[in-house]
Amino acid sequence: MPAVVSKAATEKSVHLQDSDTQQPSTSAAAMVQLRSVTKTYAQGNSVLLDVNLYLKQGEFLFVTGSSGSGKSTLLKLLYGQEIPTQGEVIVDQCNLGVLRGDRLSLLRRRIGIVFQDYKLIPQRTVAENVIVVLQAQGYTRKEIQRRLEPTLKLVGLLKKADCFPDQLSGGEQQRVGIARAIVGTPPLILADEPTGNLDPDNSWQVMQIFQKLNSFGATVIVTTHDEQLVRRCNHRVIQVRNGQLHQI
Numbered sequence: 001m002p003a004v005v006s007k008a009a010t011e012k013s014v015h016l017q018d019s020d021t022q023q024p025s026t027s028a029a030a031m032v033q034l035r036s037v038t039k040t041y042a043q044g045n046s047v048l049l050d051v052n053l054y055l056k057q058g059e060f061l062f063v064t065g066s067s068g069s070g071k072s073t074l075l076k077l078l079y080g081q082e083i084p085t086q087g088e089v090i091v092d093q094c095n096l097g098v099l100r101g102d103r104l105s106l107l108r109r110r111i112g113i114v115f116q117d118y119k120l121i122p123q124r125t126v127a128e129n130v131i132v133v134l135q136a137q138g139y140t141r142k143e144i145q146r147r148l149e150p151t152l153k154l155v156g157l158l159k160k161a162d163c164f165p166d167q168l169s170g171g172e173q174q175r176v177g178i179a180r181a182i183v184g185t186p187p188l189i190l191a192d193e194p195t196g197n198l199d200p201d202n203s204w205q206v207m208q209i210f211q212k213l214n215s216f217g218a219t220v221i222v223t224t225h226d227e228q229l230v231r232r233c234n235h236r237v238i239q240v241r242n243g244q245l246h247q248i
């Protein structure tokens with residue numbers, strides 16, 4: 001899907017600072033910034049404590065950490081499902097703290113989200129699962145047709161377009177989930193444990209799709225427990241530990 005995002009946006013290095021380091025001086029546009037972010041859930045300890053993160057457009061980042069360390073929380077802050085207790089979250093030049101209503105919805109359309117548990121509509125075919133996303137975003141029938149085929153091709157599901165989710169393997173279902181996330185060509189893709197339910201072969205297939213999207217210029221953030229997968233891909237990694245982000 002070459003039209004996904006500008007190739008010119010591709011840039012491989014991730015810039016991450018702990019709270020005591022400075023934002024790098026660079027002219028490349030930031031896609032994601034956390035500025036002194038603390039997140040505390042009601043009656044809980046701080047999951048994130050005064051953390052900073054800086055990601056340029058077109059970068060690829062793995063987020064690792066033990067169960068309950070705060071990986072999903074980090075992603076939820078980036079798509080506005082959670083708001084920080086303190087600090088600022090800036091995505092694609094928009095400060096989520098001041099975005100409301102339609103403006104927040106518009107920003108969310110620029111973020112493709114992939115979940116571990118696929119979140120497919122069981123009564124709809126593969127194609128329909130993808131189409132409903134575009135319909136919800138107000139695309140014309142012509143534009144939907146233009147986008148559907150290359151997206152299914154990219155995730156290797158063109159031949160399964162008329163299948164229902166329960167006729168697919170776990171890996172195929174996850175690739176439908178990815179197709180749903182990317183069919184609107186978002187410049188930012190957030191994937192929360194996308195390979196958590198998959199065997200190594202399927203996990204690798206899924207990772208190759210993310211890497212291809214990244215090569216087209218998309219900024220990609222993937223949370224994972226899979227150390228082998230992280231090692232196999234040559235991308236920067238941060239670990240969430242004790243409320244802090246550690247570059248490893």
Ligand SMILES: Nc1ncnc2c1ncn2[C@@H]1O[C@H](COP(=O)(O)OP(=O)(O)OP(=O)(O)O)[C@@H](O)[C@H]1O
Binds near residue numbers: 042044065066067
């Ligand atoms: N809505 C919520 N209300 C209260 N506590 C929450 C909420 N969501 C998450 N938490 C707590 O915040 C901590 C971090 O959760 P989070 O889901 O971000 O961790 P995680 O690293 O993604 O874990 P896992 O790898 O198991 O998915 C956990 O202790 C969790 O219980």
